[in-house]
Amino acid sequence: xxxxxxxxxxxxxxxxxxxxxxxxxxxxxxxxxxxxxxxxxxxxxxxxxxxxxxxxxxxxxxxxxxxxxxxxxxxxxxxxxxxxxxxxxxxxxxxxxxxxxxxxxxxxxxxxxxxxxxxxxxxxxxxxxxxxxxxxxx
Numbered sequence: 001x002x003x004x005x006x007x008x009x010x011x012x013x014x015x016x017x018x019x020x021x022x023x024x025x026x027x028x029x030x031x032x033x034x035x036x037x038x039x040x041x042x043x044x045x046x047x048x049x050x051x052x053x054x055x056x057x058x059x060x061x062x063x064x065x066x067x068x069x070x071x072x073x074x075x076x077x078x079x080x081x082x083x084x085x086x087x088x089x090x091x092x093x094x095x096x097x098x099x100x101x102x103x104x105x106x107x108x109x110x111x112x113x114x115x116x117x118x119x120x121x122x123x124x125x126x127x128x129x130x131x132x133x134x135x136x137x138x
Contacts, residue, residue: 028061029083032081040054066087068081
C-alpha cells in the first residue's frame with residue numbers, strides 16, 4: 001500500500017509540474033472535473049483552505065485558463081467555478097491512460113474479486129478520511 005501511495009504521489013507531483021500548478025491546484029482541478037460547478041466556499045471546505053487561500057488559488061488557475069468564474073443567476077452573492085475545456089483536455093491527457101489501462105487490468109479479475117478489492121479500497125479511504133481532521137490540527 002505504501003509503495004502504491006508513493007507511486008501515486010510521484011505521478012501527481014509530475015502531473016502538477018506538467019500543468020504548471022501546485023498539488024493543491026491539481027486537487028482543485030480534480031474536484032472541478034468531478035462536478036459541473038462548485039462554489040469557492042465548497043472548494044475551500046474540500047481542500048481545507050481559508051477564504052484568502054481559495055481566492056489566490058482561483059486567481060492562479062484562472063490566469064492559466066483552467067477555470068472560469070460566473071455569478072449565480074439567482075443569487076448575485078454566489079459565484080460558480082467551472083473547469084475549462086483546456087484544463088479538462090490537459091488533465092485527461094495525463095490521467096486518461098489510467099482509465100483505459102485500468103479497464104483492461106480489471107478484466108483479469110472476477111466480479112467477486114473486484115467487489116472484495118473495492119471494499120478494501122473503500123475501507124482504506126474511509127480510514128484516511130477519519131484521520132484527516134486530526135492530521136490538519138496544528
